[in-house]
Amino acid sequence: MKDIVENRQRLSLASKLRIGLLVLKENGPLWCACLGGYYAASAVADRFFKSMDGIRRRTGIPGMNSKALNKAIWEAWDWGGGGDEWTPSDEWKASVMKCVLERHIPTGTRVLEIGPGGGRWTGALIARSASFTAVDISESCVDLCRKKFSHEPKASFIVGSGSDLQGIADSSVDALWSFDVFVHINLAEVQAYADEFHRVMTPGAIGVIHHGSVGGALGGWRSNVTHESFLKTLQDRGFEIVESVLEWQDEGTTHQAGLYKDVITVFKRRS
Ligand SMILES: C[S@@+](CC[C@H](N)C(=O)[O-])C[C@H]1O[C@@H](n2cnc3c(N)ncnc32)[C@H](O)[C@@H]1O
Structure with a gap:
């Protein structure tokens, strides 16, 4: 997903909360709810992708490449x-x-x-x-x-x-x-x-x-x-x-x- 910064763990939880409040103040609750949904869906999509990749490697199925x-x-x-x-x-x-x-x-x-x-x-x-x-x-x-x-x-x-x-x-x-x-x-x-x-x-x-x-x-x-x-x-x-x-x-x-x-x-x- 395009917007997710992979190494965002370099921000402490306190900094993330402060930044979150600033984002809320500047963009409003509707946009922030969509952003939250986007981040959650991205994390779920990444999980599914990793599972697909793992299953393909373990079982030798052709995936999308037969x-x-x-x-x-x-x-x-x-x-x-x-x-x-x-x-x-x-x-x-x-x-x-x-x-x-x-x-x-x-x-x-x-x-x-x-x-x-x-x-x-x-x-x-x-x-x-x-x-x-x-x-x-x-x-x-x-x-x-x-x-x-x-x-x-x-x-x-x-x-x-x-x-x-x-x-x-x-x-x-x-x-x-x-x-x-x-x-x-x-x-x-x-x-x-x-x-x-x-x-x-x-x-x-x-x-x-x-x-x-x-x-x-x-x-x-x-x-x-x-x-x-x-x-x-x-x-x-x-x-x-x-x-x-x-x-x-x-x-x-x-x-x-x-x-x-x-x-x-x-x-x-x-x-
Ligand atoms: C993404 S297109 C690329 C077409 C072209 N080479 C190009 O660069 O625009 C993939 C092409 O590879 C062919 N192809 C896919 N699997 C193949 C295979 N196992 N043997 C021969 N051609 C294959 C497809 O039919 C398609 O023409």
């Missing part, structure tokens, strides 16, 4: 915003393009995107590619992208199962990109995908994946993946981690990978 739920949600999504509903500012998007996408995805290569959604990054990826394929669990995203990029003969779009890359040939991918997708995918599916990356990526191929780092502990409908489990999944399959960033600097501005301590990991299939 393949079936991802498919159902993204097929029903209104893609009118093209995915830019997750773009905090034009400056941020331009910086992702410049400092992440253009820095790591080489031009003239065979590019694979996982989860293009409404095609927020797809046009830029196609422009850099010699050939381009995208795989998405959602049929409606694939239909939308097929229409949106129908003028691009080198681009093709495939509906996937959510954990494999059927239809993508062995050793046929030089660069892999996925943004705002693996944040929602649980570890079991990430591990299955990582096996597939190893199969489809050529030696020396580069992968750029945006993913969660705290196992969903901060909300944001993030999956159970942590930074450690994501890196280990790649390292166990022999990938080299090039870098893994929470934020980066661009012309004096610090940009973040995402809202919930998301990370962008760049990795390489060893030659």
Whole structure:
């Protein structure tokens, strides 16, 4: 909840009472009653969130991140915003393009995107590619992208199962990109995908994946993946981690990978 100051225990009870009286004097009883209700509801909501998080960790249930739920949600999504509903500012998007996408995805290569959604990054990826394929669990995203990029003969779009890359040939991918997708995918599916990356990526191929780092502990409908489990999944399959960033600097501005301590990991299939 936005207004709750996490470290408010630094105020003594006497100070809190004094401040409470001042708030009452300045704002009146109705507003203060609403504030009290807001604080109480926030505390209850936080309790429920912690219980949900604990149950998910203890029992291994998928929470909101199963393949079936991802498919159902993204097929029903209104893609009118093209995915830019997750773009905090034009400056941020331009910086992702410049400092992440253009820095790591080489031009003239065979590019694979996982989860293009409404095609927020797809046009830029196609422009850099010699050939381009995208795989998405959602049929409606694939239909939308097929229409949106129908003028691009080198681009093709495939509906996937959510954990494999059927239809993508062995050793046929030089660069892999996925943004705002693996944040929602649980570890079991990430591990299955990582096996597939190893199969489809050529030696020396580069992968750029945006993913969660705290196992969903901060909300944001993030999956159970942590930074450690994501890196280990790649390292166990022999990938080299090039870098893994929470934020980066661009012309004096610090940009973040995402809202919930998301990370962008760049990795390489060893030659
Ligand atoms: C939040 S949207 C992001 C779309 C786009 N990448 C962007 O940044 O705007 C998540 C996308 O990932 C796709 N997706 C979710 N789970 C997936 C999975 N297991 N495999 C492939 N695609 C998946 C959804 O269908 C949707 O297109």
